[in-house]
Amino acid sequence: MIVLGLMVLAVAFGPAIIRWTTGFTADSIPSDGDLIKSFPPSWQHPMGTDEAGRDMLARVLQGGRISLMVGIISTLVSLVIGVSYGAIAGYMGGRIDNLMMRIVDIIYSIPYILLVVVLLSVFGGQNTPEWIQWLSARFGGAGNQGLNQIFLLFFALGLISWLTMARVVRGQILSLKNQEFVQAARATGVSTFGIIFRHLVPNALGPVIVYATLTIPSVMLSEAFLSFLGLGVQAPYASWGSLASDGIKNIGIFPWQMIFPGVTMALTLFSLNFVGDGLRDALDPQTRKF
Amino acid sequence: MTRVSFVQFRSILAIVVLSSFLISCSTRASSRYFGQTQVPSDNIMRYTTGSEPESLDPQFVTGQPEARIMMAIYDGLVEYHPKTMEPIPAIAESWELNKDGTEYIFHLRKNAKFSNGDPISAETFAYSFRRGLSPELASRNANLAYYIKYAEAYNADKSFVKNPDGTFLHKAELEDKKDAPAAPETAAHETVGIDTEFHKYLDEPERLTVPSDEKERNKILDKDAKLKTALAGKELVPVKATDIGVEAIDEDNDPKTPSYTFRIKLYQPAPFFLGLLAHQFFRVVHQPSIEKFGKDWTKPANIVTSGAFKVKTHRPYDELTVTKDPNYWDAANVRLDGIEFYPLDEQTTMLNLYKAGRIDATYNHTIPAPWNETVRQYKDEYSLHPEVAVEYYSLSVKKPPMDKINVRKALALAIDRDALAKFRKTIKPLVDFTPEGIFPKYEEARRKVYAEELAKIGSNLDEWKARKFDAEKARKLMTEAGFPVQQTGSGYSCPTFPVDAVTITYNTAESNQKVAEFVQAQWKQNLGITVPLKNMEFKTFLPFRSAVEYSGAVRNGWVGDYMDPFTFLNLFYSPQNDGATGWWDPKYDQMLDDANKETDEMKRYEILARAEYYVISQQIVIPLGVPGTSWVKKPYIKGMYPNPGTLHPWKFVYIERDQNKWNVSMDDIMTTEDPAVEAQLKTLTATQTEAAEKAKMAEQTAAAPREAAKTAKAE
């Protein structure tokens, strides 16, 4: 929890502090040709530099912004959509369940990359419809293509991350819905909505939260892949996922390029996981103290 | 919870640190060679080619990975020289060119055979050329052969126009008289071979061709009233495969026996055409098996090949093995027993295999920049030689602010190319458009022409060279263009420059990204403008670039198709050019046309250099660098040279078992003579050298060119 808090603070204010103290930013390539290479960690660059001579610390902190945001927001989206969708399908059963789950199957089967390529060409390029531009101008402020991109990214990630979540939740609900406490609730006249969200969902939370914490790393990695297609964080900035995937290629030569983003990412995921465990304990109806 | 997390953190840290320690220990350069270096027990080379070949049909495939495989299994009229990539004799043992440079006569070897034993003759070549151009094959390389007379007309499904009297309408008849050539073409033509009926037809002035498809034709006719009246009521005769300018000359007038003289007729002189003939598109394919098996002819069970090696097995995406073909005419000089091609394009995977001693050589650009410093220490294995290729940024010259020439010049000057070369490690700085270190004679002509042109504007070559980087001048030009650059603190700012209107767009690839980041940083430091970057998936990128949808700068590059500067200068030729800038100038086209009509080599180069000066002084593109070969091979692989296209004629390659004879330094490999390869080359080129000398002597003794040809043929 503490680590997570520190991490959030670090990525929020870190880049500015580094800039103020050392003058390095995530995108500053030295003008001297001899300095454009990867230096090992030193006092000046605590995490070393990358091939272009950029300070790794600044890059890692900058990258954390996008990665944390992507990880947490997409997971929340998948929680909200996935849990309600799966719960409704599982509880309603019959035709509704069948229809809803077939929709999930279909979305799952459509090639995702192709979808992103088309999305990008329709929304990301010059041909962006006006209402999207209007939206991004409203909420983006800066008025460049950057924010448009971030909206698209969340859309693209949110599109798939809830699918498996829905299946997991539905499976749990199916096994829970015939239990005594549900029948009891039904008998006392609790509304369907109430049964689903007040009685069933809290009881299915264990696996749901585990699955949610598992979603975060996979979403961060999908983000690294999406930047290959031109969606996501634009160079010269990089996310943790892309820093790690760039770094791994050079692990034999410049291990610091891999280790620092890798360890930062692993630490964060670890702490997120403990937060998840804590949340489950707090929300679990069977251990909850009334 | 706190205690647990501490234990867990400690264990994760321990594992990461341990593994990185292991890895860093393992990669330190300790021995003379990179990884395991043991001569393979068999005489088979293992090579990685890049991505899986699209097909084994030489006339269909387009990429470089394919080209290398096709060179092993197909042979053509000529072959690339292993070092210089100049054409050397292959199935054609000698050739002649007529005086105006539009006709080639090839004298073929009589012992050339396909892998199934069938003879290779002039007829086989005629078939192969016609097949490559057929609209049904729809080859993407067909335009390489458009220099051949009526080749385009056949490929584009056009028709001749027949007059009622049986003659055909000629192109010149419709053109304005002032443009028509002063002398009728018929009289000027000379040939070096036998004059046949077919040759007489080819020697006629160029016939008019119009689209066979009615809709297409009407589109043109509607625009051109004169053409419409000329065509009215006349019969259209579709151009057939047999109408194109290739001919198997039947010397003994017996159509049943194969003939061994092959003639190619071009529309206009194209001095680079001979070099182009080594391209896989012009290599010879086996008619009976293609006709028998249809599209399945390339299956390993059916395929009949013509090269030094034949296909043994093919497991797509895994392995293609070829073995030495005993039927190959030069089999005695093929020294490998076979080659295993592994389709791989992941650089790290490839280097891992190389290091583990499981492949013997890689192809060009396979050493990632970060690895470069480590790998280049292995001097006996690492090759870095200039390529016949350029990297540049195209600019959207029709859109503001790039429509201002001073903006373009400022942007070009504000990039420190020496620093870029240091950063990327494998490219050499470039300020002109044709690569340096590839065409020495052309560069000589270029220096001369540039000195003249620069003197006109009161400049000189040294100042010209300084364009590699001049931040001061860049700021001055930018200010002159209406975007004043001010000094702010230690940096600069240029508040009026519309950075939101431009981007640097590139297709996703690590090296493209690094270059773009560097250029962005340079412009920021030297001009105070921060141009956003944008990456795109390749197939999305292509139409975006070629239709000039971008605004600002876009990543571009070109690999030469043949060893002549024209392959680069051609990029800005015609309104639909490949430069992707939106720029086109008929004056430039005229200069290139004039150059190709010139038969004197140096004079031609001078005209080309003038054209290059013309285009580069407009700065429609920003040249960045000439890429280097950057690949590795084990020292026991010999006869394999880092030529400008990394295209290896495999029959020269061999495995040296005697460690004392291994390659010592790749840096000197191009100047070191390998006796085995030199002897092989000498035997091969002897026939052509002799023929050329005979022809020269005959000319000197003032004999008619026709006579000379006959003597040469009698050889």
Add this chain to the structure above:
Amino acid sequence: MLSFIIRRLLIIIPMALLVITVTWGLIRLAPGTFYSTEKKLPPAVEANIKKKYGLDQPVWKQYLLMLGNITCRTKSADETTTSGVQFAIGSVNVKCFDFGDSLKYPDRSVNQIIRDHLPYSATIGILAYILALVVGLGAGIIAALKQNSAFDYGSMTFAMLGLSVPNFVLGPILVSIFSLTLYLFPPARFGGVSSLVLPVITLAAIYMAYIARLTRAGMLEVMRSDYIRTARAKGLNEKTVLLKHGLRGGIIPVVSYTGPALAALLAGTVVVERVFAIPGLGTMFIQSILNRDEPLTLGIVAFLSIMIMVFNLIVDISYGFLDPRIRYE
């Protein structure tokens, strides 16, 4: 139950067609063509290509032709293709399930490509699945039973490590250690049992971790539920309680998760295939999309979607066996 299965199997056909139609539309919407390359094509060459592949026909005709090819249509006499299933009804020749030739690799039919490459990904996928299931379930169950023990923390740390280290990082690390330092296993390429070790471990790692954590959570949930308490109260021994009652309920989330996961594993995973240069279906799939190789994309999508739907059906059926309270009407 039987009618439920039949109904679900039947509905797969229209669903797969729907997926194919959407995919086809997406391919047509995506910029770029299969023949576009670095070098611009002259108009005549482009026209020849369009004609050869029927791209000069109206779009609806192209769509219907595609649909006919991949389902069933009559075969005319001049067609020589041997791809797909062909048979004759009376004098009419019928041809079914023919996805045509790849556009990028014109020598090979799509059906052939899938047949060629599936075994590679399936071998590695199934091995990884078994490994993940055995290790993941085992570790998850033990961790749940010995909650808060050293084993619990140790295995869960390991599982979290497996998740925090993505496979594109894990693969190269394994290669560096086992192939390039210890020279134990080949660093890449498919061939022999030893070449399978590293890719299977790399691929299984993340699934192993998922399964271990899901099992542990599911088991913990179930072991506290009333029926387990009842079972214990009945005096059943701990082993029976665990395996007969606990596990069946506890692995439901694992089952929901591994259904689609198995389909994905069989179809190949790009990262592992690329790191180890294995010619599996995953790389083919991604490449076909990036190459705009329409027939190949459609072929793999059809195959994949049917697999996913079948596996999900199996998952749904197994729910009933695992937990008697789940019923399908």
